[in-house]
Amino acid sequence: MTRRVLSFVVAALLIPAAAQAFCGFYVARADAKLYNQASQVALVRDGDRTVLTMANDYQGDPKEFALVVPVPTVLQKDQIHVADGALVAHLDAYTAPRLVEYFDSNPCADLLRKEMEFAVGSGAPAPMAAEAAADRLGVKIEAQYTVGEYDILILSAEQSDGLVTWLKGNGYRIPEGAEDVVGSYLRQGMKFFVAKVNLGEQAKLGFSELRPLQIAFESPKFMLPIRLGTVNAKGPQELLIYALTRTGRVETTNYRTVKLPSDAEIPPFVKSDFARFYVDMFGELVRREGMRSVFLEYAWDMAWCDPCAADPLTADELRELGVFWMNDPNSPRMPSLDRRAVQDVFVTRLHVRYDRENFPADLQFQETGNRENFQGRFILRHPWQGSPNECREAREYLTVELPARQEKEIQTLAHLTGWNVNDLRRKAKISPPKEVKEEKSWWQKLWGDG
């Protein structure tokens, strides 16, 4: 008993952070920067209230930028807000799939390894003449605002072709064949939220990047309209959804939500190449699911993380993102492990690659009561560097356990990414086991000739 306690203390001394690192030491993350033109959407939802934050990494001329989003209601000016881009970046970093590492302990002090094992916790303003043209085309400009660097219109229309003609006439690039989709939204009683960059305001405000637009509304529709984006799109689109709720995980109700293959152990050499690994792994996953699923990359109580790819968002950041219940002093608070920050916010990160063929309908969601934490996590285990002659366990570790594990890691990596298993074996340079001094068995010692 004394020895057990002692060796645990030694373990704690050797690896000071071990107590906080049950889920491994954070190495790297796979965030939105990996993808070209990924859209990011934060969906804050409780009851019928929704705050939608739309961010994208648009790099072109701000004059060319336009956003056309179907919305369930006509929005008042104070229902529209421009957020700081850093908020979404922080949310992305906090929830991103992560790479963690463990260091194999000296097998001769086996307890250390045991402690480490139980890791997994579970454009320009619309011209004035636009209004007259709008009337002619059966388009109604419900509202018109300038918010931050954006000029915003809320449009409704009798007919989709009128609206599409009007949008095109006013410098919005609407893909060919969009009439049907626009018409479908109009018939469902939806309005169109369209935004362009007001260059004058942008210069005055001094922001070079386009900041995310936020809208707040009340509607039973818990969905994201993705169909407009798939009309005439060149190849599949990439979308990251961060859902912030009170009760628990968010999932899609009309597509399968599939968990990432988390906690896979992959060879240590992936450390220098995690971005490529993640992109290929995700591509392979999408291929295997026939591009018909939405992927769960993270689901966690916002109060903490282990390991943290970034710190949890602060109360101010969450409020800025639209977590409206944080102001409410009467709101019941969920018990949390971290006493420093009781947030009462559960975050779900969903990643979807979609095209028109495989995602014909908009994404519909529901909030569930599932508060089980989940993280997209990949594990590196660095081998212990020691001599096989230190003890019997060391020999066993270096000659049997380690090579078997390394082979398994290679197989896992090949399976996850579709990479060639032989190339990986070469790359891993699985070192042949160190020379082992043959130890005599007990019967040789007993009866052997010395």
Add this chain to the structure above:
Amino acid sequence: MAHRLLADPRHFQIAALGGLLIYGVLGLDFDVRWDVVLVGVVTALAVQALGTRWAGLPRFDARSPLISSLSLALLLRTESLALPALAAAIAIGSKFLLRSRDKHLFNPTNLALVVLLLTTDRVWVSPGQWGHWAFFGFLIAALGTLVVQRATRADVTLAFLGAYAALLVGRAWYLGDPLAIPLHQMKSGALLLFAFFMISDPKTTPDSRAGRIVFAVAVAVLGAWMQFRLWEPNGLLFALAALSPLVAVLDRVLPGLRFRWPGGEGGHGGPPPRSRSMPASPTLAFERGAS
């Protein structure tokens, strides 16, 4: 023996539900815990045993509580252990307590799901989790059930699916949507589970064929309205529960032959042989002398 086993559609239904549950957990990574399944099954059997004694039924029959608890295991998601037990108790208890014209009023699984969905946010149903791949295997299981049931209640399933498909296609036509959208909506494992394993329950559907078709169409219409107007993802479950009392009315207006399981009634709801004083409310008591 094999012939007797095949004669009762409930045996095939238990096998099909069990198979779907195993496929769901192992093949589709459903968030279903085995302890939750076990708690549900044990509770259902226990409540059935209690109800059998209380109603003075001739013998205990494990088949229908097994079907109810396996259906609940497939549909009800929760992190709690108490709630699945409560669900099973509501499901089986309702068969003994909520009766009219000697039939139980509600589909047991459906009632338990609706009661819990309305009263707590700690349970949910995951209609999207069957995905696309599951579709074909599921269809086979469902069609197999149809065959074994020798089409005794296939009319409900077919009328429901026909009406629901017509509504989806009609909606797409009205909105100008491509056919791919209603097709995608139809290829839903949750929809098939509802059509083949829930609304088809012969004990809670009208006795006459005309009544069953009216009932199925009504559920499809109300369910679609709830889904597409109220944005309620579980619209069909709510529609079935809301319309179940209509069965009693339809049985009066359009009378027909009462269904009996070929393998014997056991505890599933035949009239109790012994006389016992019952509450007076027609919906809460066995109706005396109904058969």
